[in-house]
Amino acid sequence: MAETRSFWAGTVGSFLQADFEKILGQLAVRVSLIHSGNEEQQLIAWKRELDILQGAFETLGTDVLPWGVLLEMPLQRLGRRLDAVVIIGGTIAVVEFKVGSRTCSSSDVQQVEDYALCLRDFHAGSRGRNVVPIVCAEHAPPVDLPPSIHVLENVSPVLQCNAGGLANCLAMIQRFNDGAPQLDWETFDSSSYNPTPSIVDAARHVYAGHAVAEIGRADASAEVLESAANRLKEIAIQAKRKGSRRICFVSGTPGSGKTMLGLDLVFTGDAGRVAGEPAALLSGNRPLVHVLREALAEDAASRGMTKKEARRQVYQGLQNLLDYLKEHSQGEAPPEHVLVFDEAQRAWDAEVGKKLLGRERSEPALFLDILNRMPWACLVCLVGPGQEINRGEGGLALWGQALEEAAQDGNRWVVHAGYDAIHGGEYVGDGILSGMHSQRNALQLVEEPSIHLTAGLRSYRTPSHGQWVAALLGGRIEEAASIARGMDAPPAYITRDLPMLKSWLRERCRGNQRVGLLASSGAVRLIADGIPPSPRSNELDQVAHWFLKPSGDYRSSNALEVPLSEFVCQGLEIDYAGICWGGDLIWDDGWQPRAMRAPKWQMVRKDDARMYRLNTYRVLLTRARAGLGIFVPFGDDDDQTRKRRQFDLGCKTLKMAGCVSL
Known part of the structure; x- marks a missing residue:
């Protein structure tokens, strides 16, 4: 046999x-x-x-x-x-x-x-x-x-x-x-078994010593991740051996495994900590850092390490980006030669730098200033599409400007990136070269196809979900409907009844799967439908409890009591999400973003502010791994902030785009 x-x-x-x-x-x-x-x-x-x-x-x-x-x-x-x-x-x-x-x-x-x-x-x-x-x-x-x-x-x-x-x-x-x-x-x-771990589970496995090849899928997408992980380690080792400075831009679709690659580089054995050197993943997303820190510390403690020691080790490898800049912008160089910059497309410009640090320098420029003081460095920038939700987030063009300035000062960097990250594309927006004047002459550019990831791993039951979201928010409703018809399941289920949405989510809260409510930070009138505001991005323990506490604990996402906003769920994920659609994004011959100027809504006119509001819903619509439900209120014509027609048109448009009624 x-x-x-x-x-x-x-x-x-x-x-x-x-x-x-x-x-x-x-x-x-x-x-x-x-x-x-x-x-x-x-x-x-x-x-x-x-x-x-x-x-x-x-x-x-x-x-x-x-x-x-x-x-x-x-x-x-x-x-x-x-x-x-x-x-x-x-x-x-x-x-x-x-x-x-x-x-x-x-x-x-x-x-x-x-x-x-x-x-x-x-x-x-x-x-x-x-x-x-x-x-x-x-x-x-x-x-x-x-x-x-x-x-x-x-x-x-x-x-x-x-x-x-x-x-x-x-x-x-x-x-x-x-x-x-x-x-x-x-x-x-x-038959093949191709698991897709959540970012929290992936972090736990990487921290426990498993490489991406062991924790990911057994199909082509796993090979892509493993190839990218190996190439990043090779580049980091080359930087040390040659005493050079290298920057890698890892780009790809939402949920394609970019953060997993960063965790792999930081935590996985010798190759990740190049020749035993310390490495760190830096993120300006404080809730993401806090949730991952708590998850890894709890996991390490469960395997025999004291929680105090576990937290010390985890905090060294996962650091808050702004704290890093404040500590190292002047004075001695940092101990880490290998750094991972999460969500690098969200780096802020010089105006924000002046407000935060008193220096009129962009975040990329400040970073390169720090690393230029070191004999060698490898900076890995993880780049995702459509995630900019704050003013002053300048995309890859800021990195191009900073690299050009560094070259003019005699600090040349070797740039490793996929074609889209260099020239611009669907999943990155403007490319590195768009921010430069002298273009290629300022840099040594190495095109690296292996570090552009195209397989969406987050929505494992509907892999084309990211494309559907892009078409929906782009106002291309017929295209969204066409994508939806090609899915095995609807991209989202829709209801006007909040208890029905919660019932749908509770039915799916089985095994270790997590469910939860999400809502835009700008959807301030959802409180009239009994939906409380989200914890703020500085209320970190509440956010960690939401993602990590088990069913039966009222602080858990599974309790379906409190939604999370885009600011505290970005970069993280749950299995089934219920989005509470607010009056801050209505349909009127296209999506129309609004901001509350009490006592009434005001249309958002500026292009960048409009983009931030659309990206808010892009973040919310891409947090679910297994399934998505959407609650659209009925509204109330006696309340000028909640007119029924606006919600009716939005609901009708979502259905035309492929959403199915519960």
Whole structure:
């Protein structure tokens, strides 16, 4: 029998005929190749699992012999495994055994539910199939099964049973399958598994020592990420060896893995910390830095490090950008030769520099001034599209100006960038050269196709979501509708009923998935619909609680009590988002941004201010990984700030663009 991806796999018929001692030996050999542990306890647990499965199959009779059985099926490259998968016709049963247990806890339910959701979302063989999670607590009291199985987006609620009740669960799934053709277990076992971690999970994995090749997908997009990560490390090493200054512009679509690459460069072993040198990721996004710091510190503490030491190490690698500039703009050079500048397209101009630091210098110019004092440096700039939401954010043109000025002062930089970052393009806006006068003569430009990322990883269930958002906010409604028709699921669901949106989100708050409400900071009249304002960007603990606290904690996003604005959710993400659409962006032969000048709205006329408001909704519309809901209020004609017609037109336009009513 050829080696399978699962530790053992075959039909129920071959399972019942097999020598269980040989199966146990095969399981033991396979697990020993991954890690060592308490083998004796593991063998006892496996033997009970095999006995329970055997008893269930024999109870059900000969009809079940063609079913597939997979034992210890790897769920991802980081070592997570499913106890057992039973393929019942075209339906997938995921069985999590709790050998010796007399109870089935809420964490047990959440664990197997999360396994089922991961299969649905990331396993090619499970795509479009119904998945039923089961917790089998060996000695638990009997539990009444529901009258029937109902699935939500192909995953049913968790069934619970004891050892003697497993046969009833499998029989219930058999009836639910209703004669659908039997899925081949070999095809299922060999199907690719392509997980897409959230930025918080990716940060945790990188900090724990895993490279992007281990935590990302197993498809072409993973190869692209790995190639980009390796190239960035090569450039950093070249900078040290040659005593040169190099700047890399990593560009790409929203959610394509840019921040993951930055974390990889900073935290992953020797290659990231070039020859043991310290490195740091700098971000002006204080909420992002705080959430990642707290997540990494909690994770490190859970693995045995004191939280104080964990925080010290994390704070060295993740730093606030403005604090860095204040500390190092004058005086000694910083210790880090390798720096990652997150959201570099949002760098501010000289006017903002004067206000913040008392120096009429742009942020790129200040950065290069600091690094020009060092014998060598490698600065990696992560560049995303349409994320500018503050005045004074100048895009890549500011970097071109700063590099040209540095060259004129005798400090030449080698620039590594993709074609779009150099010349301008859809995902970067104006390119580096647009800010220069002498153009190429001032710089050594090296075109690097490998550091322009085109695969959108965030919206893993609707990969073209970013294109849809671009068309929608660009006012190209027919184009948006065309993109939506090519999606497997609608780009968003829309409702005029806030409790209905919350109910839709709560139904999807399963396993470890997170749901939450979002709203524009300019949508100040949403309070009339019972929607409170977002925490401010300096209320960092509230933001961290929103992203990290579990269900049941009122501070969690899952409580659906408080929305986050663009200023505190940018760069972060959740699985299902509910956007509360405000009166600050209405439709009237095109999107019309407005600002509240109490007691009434005022149309926004300036081009840059209009762009910031559209980018606000671009940020909000691209925070969801799995699904998006939109609440559009009805309005109230007795309130001049909430006219019904304006909301009606906006709702109609969103539907014309492909949104579907709940």
